[in-house]
Amino acid sequence: MAVIEFLPDRLNTPPVVWRGFTSGEFLLAAGCGFLGGIPVSIPFVFLPAVGWVAIPTGMLLMPIIVVFIGGRWVSNYKRGKPDNYVWRRLEELRARVGFSRGLIINSRAWALRRTRPFKRGTL
Known part of the structure; x- marks a missing residue:
């Protein structure tokens, strides 16, 4: 059976409908x-x-x-970025505002809160 060794990434991307918009972006x-x-x-x-x-x-x-106006701006904005960049960016904005809880955007450093100094060899 023949196997396709190289499958282009652009094969499954949504086609550009008009002025840099895909159909979902156009409707948005x-x-x-x-x-x-x-x-x-x-x-x-x-x-x-x-x-x-x-x-x-x-x-x-x-x-x-x-x-x-937005078609030219979106095509320049998406240039060189992944296909779903606009949707991920909108999801990030929704998470920052508080409308979505599916995306973790809060990153903090670990903190050890000890009341007394740590001594090696003791618990």
Whole structure:
């Protein structure tokens, strides 16, 4: 039976969909833009000619802006790093904020707390 001795690492990586985003990263950026469009569009609600229509318009336009600007930034940010770097970084941020307990990020040196000095040969 033939065996493939060399299997490229890039064979199982998710393909780049657009502007450096994989499909999961693209959906994450679009979702952040969708939610970010709400506070950006609230000041436009108070304009007399615009009204409440500014909120759904902002929610539809902000993902486009975030994906266009963020695509170049993400491709530069991920250059030379592992494939899951963005997701591991987000998991680390969640752990630091306190939303996740699956990642151990607290490292400390060992400390021996003795009340009296240690003498060799005694317990």
